[in-house]
Structure formats: C-alpha cells, structure tokens
C-alpha cells in the first residue's frame with residue numbers, strides 16, 4: 001500500500017513545490033521506492049520542475065472521474081519516479097469538489113494507485129478549504145514548509161487547530177523550515193525555538209531548479225540545500 005505524503009501549507013510561495021520535487025527524487029533514488037508525484041496545483045510548478053511541458057488542460061478530468069489517474073501518469077527522466085501533472089484546469093478544484101459533494105473523492109482516487117506505488121507525494125496549492133480537507137482525509141503525513149517567522153508559525157498553529165477540531169488530529173503534521181537565512185536574527189531565533197525541525201537554507205541553487213528543470217540532487221547533489229532535502233526525506237521515512 002502506498003504511503004501518501006502531502007506537501008501542504010495554508011500559505012503560498014513557501015517552497016511546497018520545491019520540497020515536493022526533492023522529496024520525490026529522494027524517495028525514488030536514495031530509498032528506491034516506486035514513487036508518484038501527483039501535482040494537484042493549477043500552477044503545475046512541480047510538473048514544470050520535472051520538465052513537463054504542461055498545458056494539456058485535462059488534469060481536472062481525473063477528479064470528474066472522466067479518466068482514471070493511472071491513464072494520465074507519465075514517466076520522468078528518473079527511474080521509479082512517475083508524474084501525474086497539474087495544469088490550469090485544476091484552478092477551481094476545491095470548489096468543484098465541494099459542489100460535487102464527494103468529500104472522499106481524492107482519497108478514493110489515491111486508493112486506485114495504492115498497489116502500483118510505495119510512495120505518493122502530492123504537491124498541493126495553498127489555502128484551507130474543501131481541497132485541503134480532502135487532503136487531510138487522504139494523507140498519512142503532511143509535510144508543511146514554514147518560513148522561520150512568527151506569522152508563518154501562527155498559520156501552522158491554525159492548521160494544527162483545524163486538524164485537531166475537524167480531523168481527529170490526523171494526519172501527522174511534519175513542519176520543516178523553508179528558505180532559512182541564518183544571517184537574520186529572527187530566523188536564528190525561530191530555529192532555536194524548534195531545534196529538532198529540519199531547516200532548508202535559502203540558496204540561489206534552489207531557484208536554479210527552474211532553469212535546470214530538475215530536482216536539486218540531480219545537478220547539485222553536494223549543496224547544503226540538497227543535503228537538507230535528503231535529511232528531510234529521512235525524517236519523512238521515519239514517520240509511521
């Protein structure tokens with residue numbers, strides 16, 4: 001049975017797609033897991049980072065049950081690593097799922113893939129609504145990139161409260177500091193308050209992923225950020 005890992009944050013632009021791509025690469029490479037990266041964000045950023053040309057406009061048909069997820073899966077350049085690409089047709093996914101009144105649609109779609117993969121990594125859009133509730137019902141683990149700032153930690157607490165109130169405290173929430181700049185006092189202080197959390201440094205080489213269109217480990221494996229993504233993956237694997 002595949003383990004479902006959602007890379008999620010209520011906040012936008014915090015490094016979710018970047019983390020999702022690098023976790024998927026570590027899952028398929030270092031851990032030799034049969035891995036699927038499912039991009040459920042209309043921006044299709046994770047798909048782009050894997051070199052996908054985008055613009056099929058058909059990703060939402062999976063959620064309408066017009067096509068099976070399996071029929072839309074593509075190979076990537078990496079062994080054991082497949083992609084279910086996102087595109088603009090997903091821009092109203094939360095609204096259409098709410099309208100269809102199918103609260104477990106995502107979970108059921110994932111179940112159709114469970115035998116074919118060891119790990120499914122979901123790259124999610126920001127927000128807290130119907131789509132994130134579907135994620136929380138479907139995922140075994142939520143990896144939550146968090147900027148090392150008070151407002152970002154506050155947003156994480158809001159998600160934690162929401163999980164406790166509406167999802168019986170499930171799934172497990174694994175925060176990870178993202179875009180850390182140790183020259184900033186506030187960043188250092190925030191990290192010191194959560195010494196056990198993995199910290200991904202802010203680095204231009206991470207931004208280069210969008211030029212190379214590849215996971216960081218594929219072109220800068222010895223960079224501190226690539227090592228941090230590797231450590232994060234180890235932490236993910238240590239979770240039940």
Ligand SMILES: Nc1ncnc2c1ncn2[C@@H]1O[C@H](COP(=O)(O)OP(=O)(O)OP(=O)(O)O)[C@@H](O)[C@H]1O
Nearest residue numbers: 012013014015016017018126179201202203206207
């Ligand atoms: N550790 C990092 N160091 C430097 N730049 C980073 C880092 N992580 C992400 N970025 C850059 O920050 C931008 C936003 O990252 P990303 O797209 O992964 O965030 P996101 O949370 O998925 O955004 P969205 O909410 O729009 O989906 C991108 O340009 C990305 O290259």
Ligand SMILES: [Mg+2]
Nearest residue numbers: 016017041045
């Ligand atoms: Mg993203």
